[in-house]
Amino acid sequence: MQPAARPLKGIVRPGHPLARLGRRVTLADLKKHRLGLLPGGYGVRQVLLSAEHGDRMRLVPQLLTNSARALLHFVEQWNGVIITAAFAAAREVEEGRVLALEAEPPLLEGGEAHLVTRRGRRLSPAAQQLLRHLRSKVTIVRRF
Known part of the structure; x- marks a missing residue:
């Protein structure tokens, strides 16, 4: 990203x-x-x-x-x-x-x-939910 x-x-x-x-x-x-x-x-x-x-x-x-x-x-x-x-x-x-x-x-x-995740790494359900939340709710992340 x-x-x-x-x-x-x-x-x-x-x-x-x-x-x-x-x-x-x-x-x-x-x-x-x-x-x-x-x-x-x-x-x-x-x-x-x-x-x-x-x-x-x-x-x-x-x-x-x-x-x-x-x-x-x-x-x-x-x-x-x-x-x-x-x-x-x-x-x-x-x-x-x-x-x-x-x-x-x-x-x-x-x-x-920066929002950093390891390429190719499958995130746990909790981490996926956190990432979705950050993308939808946190202003700083919305542009990614």
């Missing part, structure tokens, strides 16, 4: 100062706000660390967690900013609870999602 490009977005609540910029959000912009991030072992964080290196700057998060729920709570209740793939906050964006802002640099456009 082909990888699906998943650009990273800045997730903020409506009315946040970054939402009023009228342009893409830069790393320098992020540095001025309360930032919540995933730990370094996650792909999103790896892309962001690479962008930091390219811009010769370091973002220091106020919240570092592997909990997507905690990150979204940080945005909604503490007026924080998180960087993630848009699908991770799709429901909240659709409900108008948060906004997904375009981000710079273009490196942040390079994130990809």
